[in-house]
Amino acid sequence: MVGVTSADPNISDLELSDAAAQPGAGGLREDAERLLRELAGPAARLREDQWVAIEALVVQRRRALVVQRTGWGKSAVYFISAKLLRAQGRGPTVIVSPLLALMRNQVSSAERAGVVAATINSGNVTEWDEIHARMAAGDVDVLLVSPERLNNPDFRDSVLPKLAADAGLVVIDEAHCVSDWGHDFRPDYRRIRTLIADLGSEVPVLATTATANDRVVTDVATQIGTDTLVLRGSLDRESLHLSVVRIPDAVQRTAWLSKRLHELPGSGIVYALTVAAAHDLADVLNSHGHHVAAYTGQTDPTEREALEAALLNNEVKALIATSALGMGFDKPDLGFVVHLGAPSSPISYYQQVGRAGRGTERAEVVLLPGHEDRQIWSYFASVAFPREHIVRSVLAALDTERPLSTAALEPLVELNRSRLEMVLKVLDVDGAVRRVRGGWLGTGEPWVYDTERYERLSVAREAEQQAMIDYQSTAECRMTFLRSQLDDPGLVLGTHCGRCDNCTGARQDTAVDDTELAEIRTRLDRPGIDLAPRKQWPTGLAKLGISLSGKITDGPETGRVLGRLSNLGWGQRLRPLLDGPDAPVPDEVFRACTIVLREWDWAQRPTAVLALDSGTRPLLTRSLAARLAEIGRLQDLGVLSLRPDLPPVSAANSAHRVAALHNAWETPDLTAVGGPILLVDALTDTGWTFTMAARQLRSAGADAILPFALATPS
Template structure:
């Protein structure tokens, strides 16, 4: 490249002003990275705090490389929000950017054509797209040969140790390995401790241990962040505290919840208190997400009440606060989320409101991690070497639900044991070893991170120093002073006092019992594989039902958890009153005339006593208990097809003695909905006109 370093830096400075405004200036480390990529064609690993300007580095490098005749830059980017922001940023600098992801399927062919015509400067690709057969076999080889630069954004996702680990990210190492000579690679992240940095280096071929690689790792202190922890034991009081204090927080911000249901409950509660808020979760429609992001950017809402779906890549420099109602399971994840705040403001408030229920939620998420070897081996052994099986066709052959099966297939694909082709998946026949040591290390790391998060909640030392140590901040020394801003450094702790009237109002709102229990409408695919002749639409299942509350609810959740964790016993009066309230508000087509309990292996007294009282209060015919067949093991399979198969003829056919009218069916907990579906079929086959399911709790 004949252009002098001075001229090149001048051009880089001009591009930065186009990106970030007339007063923007390149940091020395930003220029060091750009020069390494553009002039020296090296590999680089950049670990810098949120707001440092990592995206400026790769957009400027992409533009400079394109101007000197090199191919397009490929950016692997994990979230749609991140892609939308980056395309907008690229346009400001005159960079022609395009993105291929699940949200723009109709545009893929046109984008492929633009790539072939050379009219795309930057292509942003979701990691999941890397193994689409058509993209992998037709587009990716050309990109690997002709790319000017490959960028792996949010590179911590490639690491098993990372808090956002995604199996698809491990495919990137194959892309990097197939690059043509002299194609530079940039990996970037804001949140990585020493373990993650080492793992990223190994996976991507960048970082320490690889010759001629630039590593830029900066400090993580954020002078604008004011960290505090507010410890309030009762969930309703905790929510009431937030409802009261939200209006005092500066500007607009994000309130994080740990589950989808908690996000919706909290958003409804805050709206009832007059706050302009909205829920944002992984279940939010793509178009609605874009609108909600725009509303927050424009300060049309006080806050988005979000799960971790709103995280990486959302860029609002003046975000005034981040509040967590419930703690994430690791300090790394926590720091990544709070880093959204205060990028261009002098002060941003960061508040953690932890709860005793957090650990239960962490445990649930950990339970859906990578499964044991026997289940994974079954997946490999079930696949054919030539005849592909789709995921739905494979699902009834293995005891894994759809989401876990898809994760296993992705990991096995990266490991070379299976391959995705048109029509589904095939086995490769290559030897495969279950990496038990890696998964054991991951479990140990997860336990250590959870312990560290609990320590963060309790510590009386500087909170920012604590987080920086957890992320192995390279600028920390034994003499580094405290931040001087957090509640522990200043000695100013937020009051936990909440007006009793506010607490009562909040408790009443949160403890309104009842949520929908939607019936299953389709039988799982591939039931014939298990010898069960069920397929298509379900025509003899239950009517829409009701659930008293979710175990993750802010209101009923703690009470239901305590009830179900306690020894089995008679239904308490408060539970009976709540159940009556749900039944009274139930807009059923026809009122039930009979009631029956599902035989509960864990809470038989609770369920039968509740059924007996509801029969008395509602003047319903008590039809007794739907008994399990003696000797039948409980249906515990996670996979829908396996669970249905296990529930075939699971109950002794009841004697209804010619009972007429709908039957209210009572159970303690409903999870997948298949127990209620199959129990309802047993009742209808015995003569029940219809079945109305009612459960005390669902897990989430």
């Protein structure tokens, strides 16, 4: 059975009454209160559910799941429990924590309470041996490990068994990541079930999260144990003032934010849905006098730490971030969170806005949704767990005795590197493969593709997306809406927060200055980005019958692209052009293309134009090439036609794509052309089509190939 205790939403920090302490626990409660004061200051007092959790872990050695809002004090529960257990002679506490930012904040918090903490993650590899030695000597109270470490062969086989045997407490932070139904499911987190199964009955387990609905709570609690104590409290945040500002045009939304940013309290976070949008927005805001910086999953780890510190110290007005800045970032006085584009789930939205107002009386939370949001959601959904035949091709390619590295396996399957790694991690947890030194082995164990489960997940994701759409248009209290999506046990239906735009009737003025709007549109509309050529052939091509390896010496020159589909400027016009019916290139787009070509710093001007054959946009591509030939007085070579016997090229994996495009075109004799050829396509993604076409054209006599495309996804 799963025991459930919900905190009274009216209970805040208070002194413990005599009746609250269990017999024999009074001294322990006093020690816990003392440790909390060391951690959080002299005025701090344990919340009732904090003590219930601590007592369950330290005295009863139970397994518990704590679902409480950001800022409630979940970390205090496990740091205090860790210290109390160490005082009883128990081993160190192991905390599985998903983000480096979270680890840094937690180590800092632990030090304030006299807890000796260390971390093992991808950012401190050089310190691992020293940390292992300190663990063996008993000098560490708390070890924080990233979930990825749990599946590292050396760590899993050498370190993890000892930790499981000696641990005083195991903590799973951001526990919604364990669940398929959670908004941030991570395959590595599934390895935690194995860790928990190996623990002795005397080792307590604590799972914590701020964002979990009933389905996630049940799933996580069941994975932790059969008698898990669940402590859930109200998710209401009295400091948050929620509002939605609807502005159809992306550039106008950017101008609105530029005008209002200085009015928002303190410093905060502005979330964008894509890396390109984050950089575009940061560029515009900085150019208009705002001190901001972009923070994405592509930001170097060292730079991330510096940017986090800058925001913590109010040295920037905002970080313009993707979801890479989310769980674990701890700034109690964060004054605002703005979303330029809506996340795909109300639960993930609440998790992100929960960063604001933890230690302030008021924080502004603003959502600026866009019509392009659904297309971005659709893209991310398209890279979810692949279909059964592709997964089985991974299993078939693996040996049970000779390990294959991910790089060696990639050419054998139709998956790119990131999706292949995700599949391997899931199969590893399912017992069908095993990660060892040198790569991956098949176990030979039977494996069943859970079609029903993946279909249920797809339906759930669609429901979450619709709920996010409903949040934007609802006339009810926005906080009540979000709390109901998280099945908040403290929610009384029909209540109103009295703070959101729907409750107060206060609406944001959407007007922007025409001059400023024009300046921003001009800045975002600057056409042209570089298209770097592929430099290295993918590994394993020989296994596909292609004798190419090492550096690419016969590919194209550096090319140019009009714009990214994901950016705030040209993305808004190129996306409908490429998603709509095939048609000749519009005049506005063509004029922008001529600007890109005029500013192209090529070593030698092209003498001819050639359009790539397109099965989806032949009219768009051919018309663009023809008009460029006419205005540039270039020889029009027509269309580089694909061989009629060639099957459709659909492989996402680099090696398979190269193999599919090898000698794929009917190439004319180009020896008489003389000079570079401008090779035109509507969309370029991986760069392999341009690479393989250029190689074939150069073998037919072309001097050089200059790739040009209207768009690239990111």
